[in-house]
Amino acid sequence: MASDVGMVHTAAASPARAAAADPARAAWLAAQRWARWKRRLLPLLGAASLLFAWWALVAFFQVKPFIAPAPQVVAATLWQKSDILLANLWPTAIEALSGFLIGNLVAVAVATLFVHRKGIEMAFFPIVVLINSIPVVAKAPILVLLLGNGMAPKIAIAAVICFFPTLVNMVRGLEAVSPQSLELMHVLSARTWEVFIRLRLPTSIPYLFSALKIAASTAVVGAIVGEWIGSQEGIGALIIQATYNFDSALLYATVICGSAFSVAFFLAIRMLERICVRWAPQSQS
Amino acid sequence: MGPAITPGAPAVELHGVSVRFMSERREVAALEDISFSLSPGSFLTLLGPSGCGKSTLLRVVADIVAPTSGSLRVLGQAPGEARRRREIGFVFQDATLLPWRSALDNVRLPLQVGGSPARGGRSPEELLALVGLAGWEKALPHELSGGMRQRVSIARALLGDPKILLMDEPFGALDEITRDRLNDELLHIWRQTGTTILFVTHSIHEAAYLGQQVLMLAARPGRVREMIPVDLPEPRQLAIRDTAGFGALAGRLRAVLETC
Ligand SMILES: Nc1ncnc2c1ncn2[C@@H]1O[C@H](COP(=O)(O)OP(=O)(O)OP(=O)(O)O)[C@@H](O)[C@H]1O
Numbered sequence: 229m230a231s232d233v234g235m236v237h238t239a240a241a242s243p244a245r246a247a248a249a250d251p252a253r254a255a256w257l258a259a260q261r262w263a264r265w266k267r268r269l270l271p272l273l274g275a276a277s278l279l280f281a282w283w284a285l286v287a288f289f290q291v292k293p294f295i296a297p298a299p300q301v302v303a304a305t306l307w308q309k310s311d312i313l314l315a316n317l318w319p320t321a322i323e324a325l326s327g328f329l330i331g332n333l334v335a336v337a338v339a340t341l342f343v344h345r346k347g348i349e350m351a352f353f354p355i356v357v358l359i360n361s362i363p364v365v366a367k368a369p370i371l372v373l374l375l376g377n378g379m380a381p382k383i384a385i386a387a388v389i390c391f392f393p394t395l396v397n398m399v400r401g402l403e404a405v406s407p408q409s410l411e412l413m414h415v416l417s418a419r420t421w422e423v424f425i426r427l428r429l430p431t432s433i434p435y436l437f438s439a440l441k442i443a444a445s446t447a448v449v450g451a452i453v454g455e456w457i458g459s460q461e462g463i464g465a466l467i468i469q470a471t472y473n474f475d476s477a478l479l480y481a482t483v484i485c486g487s488a489f490s491v492a493f494f495l496a497i498r499m500l501e502r503i504c505v506r507w508a509p510q511s512q513s
Numbered sequence: 514m515g516p517a518i519t520p521g522a523p524a525v526e527l528h529g530v531s532v533r534f535m536s537e538r539r540e541v542a543a544l545e546d547i548s549f550s551l552s553p554g555s556f557l558t559l560l561g562p563s564g565c566g567k568s569t570l571l572r573v574v575a576d577i578v579a580p581t582s583g584s585l586r587v588l589g590q591a592p593g594e595a596r597r598r599r600e601i602g603f604v605f606q607d608a609t610l611l612p613w614r615s616a617l618d619n620v621r622l623p624l625q626v627g628g629s630p631a632r633g634g635r636s637p638e639e640l641l642a643l644v645g646l647a648g649w650e651k652a653l654p655h656e657l658s659g660g661m662r663q664r665v666s667i668a669r670a671l672l673g674d675p676k677i678l679l680m681d682e683p684f685g686a687l688d689e690i691t692r693d694r695l696n697d698e699l700l701h702i703w704r705q706t707g708t709t710i711l712f713v714t715h716s717i718h719e720a721a722y723l724g725q726q727v728l729m730l731a732a733r734p735g736r737v738r739e740m741i742p743v744d745l746p747e748p749r750q751l752a753i754r755d756t757a758g759f760g761a762l763a764g765r766l767r768a769v770l771e772t773c
């Protein structure tokens with residue numbers, strides 16, 4: 229009898245042990261663990277199999293190196309020419325980051341103006357939406373012609389390219405406040421700038437971040453496309469050089485280098501978003 | 514409080530207030546020729562069919578909507594003046610909390626906007642405790658239940674001891690039990706603070722249980738059907754709803770409501 233009481237007591241005191249003893253729960257935990265591993269391993273497996281297919285195709289059909297390099301050659305190039313790649317990544321990164329900063333800052337400022345001066349918004353917002361629907365690769369050459377050579381024009385191109393999506397999203401975000409919260413602010417006799425700081429701006433933050441995530445990759449595209457014409461350095465210039473020299477390994481390595489930067493940029497923004505938007509219970513990734 | 518308040522003035526006074534909403538296809542007479550007057554510290558419940566202008570009436574008193582014709586005074590002042598002096602607290606149908614602010618910071622909002630005229634009364638912490646949310650100060654709105662969110666918004670409306678509390682179906686989305694409890698909490702707060710309350714509801718029982726008078730509105734156009742006094746013993750307790758007097762009053766309210 230005493231041991232009975234003791235057993236009951238232990239079970240109640242340590243739910244963890246009780247759970248471990250419960251076979252259904254143990255099985256569920258094991259399934260969870262397996263699912264977690266699968267989530268991590270399967271993408272790696274997928275990438276590995278594609279790499280293998282790439283290698284096999286190049287080897288089997290004996291594809292000429294200037295048409296498509298084998299993956300191991302690209303990897304070797306990434307390693308051997310890392311100094312050239314990094315030297316060219318720098319200017320592109322600086323252009324993309326500065327363009328990103330400038331373009332988004334101006335976009336937020338213009339969105340603020342639009343929301344407070346409806347007349348200006350009505351005059352220009354439709355045009356902004358129209359320009360925004362033009363693909364980046366179509367916009368960039370126009371800007372290259374307009375802005376010419378040097379680093380500043382590339383920053384300008386990246387900025388202009390970031391500007392439009394952010395402006396469109398920011399205007400939507402600033403206007404996404406519920407009529408009822410505006411009425412609340414009215415009952416509290418809040419001033420226009422207080423409504424902006426306390427209500428509109430926080431409401432727009434998730435919208436801003438979804439624009440920033442787009443802008444993070446388009447800024448890089450803008451900088452690269454800007455370097456395509458008459459540029460001596462940068463990822464874009466290196467892409468053009470490698471293409472004209474039929475150096476496919478360098479071309480692939482350069483593209484990988486640029487994409488890696490773009491992905492890192494995107495992930496950094498997403499991390500910032502996770503920190504800033506804790507209050508939204510389900511924010512779509 | 515200030516020189517603009519006439520002592521002994523009614524808390525709310527409407528003279529022939531009409532509100533028409535214009536749109537391209539039609540013109541809605543939301544309110545037509547509404548007149549009544551409420552003495553300070555009274556509790557009025559508003560009943561009426563959907564679309565009869567109950568929300569509009571509260572919004573006129575809160576200076577959110579301007580009357581198309583007629584006039585009104587709130588505490589003897591123009592409603593805009595009363596609003597700027599923070600004499601009016603408004604509880605919306607859904608809690609309307611700012612989702613990025615904790616419960617406590619939501620209650621504090623009135624202190625941070627509108628030049629926040631320095632007012633006495635309870636602190637935000639005390640108000641959260643008053644509505645039974647002590648210990649939930651740091652919780653974000655999405656971590657609270659619907660009833661808890663609504664209580665936060667009541668605490669927010671009570672900040673600064675407003676003399677008028679306007680409540681638009683505040684408990685409409687809650688289950689019966691929670692609603693009963695919040696009704697009692699509200700009566701408790703009303704007795705403690707002595708504010709004048711205008712309370713919109715769709716529930717006949719809630720209207721009878723809470724109000725000293727029930728203002729019955731008829732629809733299309735929204736107009737006063739009848740002002741029905743509630744003579745039930747004070748202070749009210751939930752058991753009162755099982756009495757014959759309460760049943761008779763509820764029956765009468767239902768009969769009038771059916772003719773609206
Ligand atoms: N901003 C507005 N613009 C146009 N019409 C409006 C507006 N607000 C209310 N109305 C109209 O005025 C009438 C009264 O609306 P109100 O919201 O005051 O009704 P209610 O009694 O609160 O209804 P419910 O019980 O369904 O909440 C309705 O016919 C509605 O369509």
Ligand SMILES: [Mg+2]
Nearest residue numbers: 567568569681
């Ligand atoms: Mg309503």
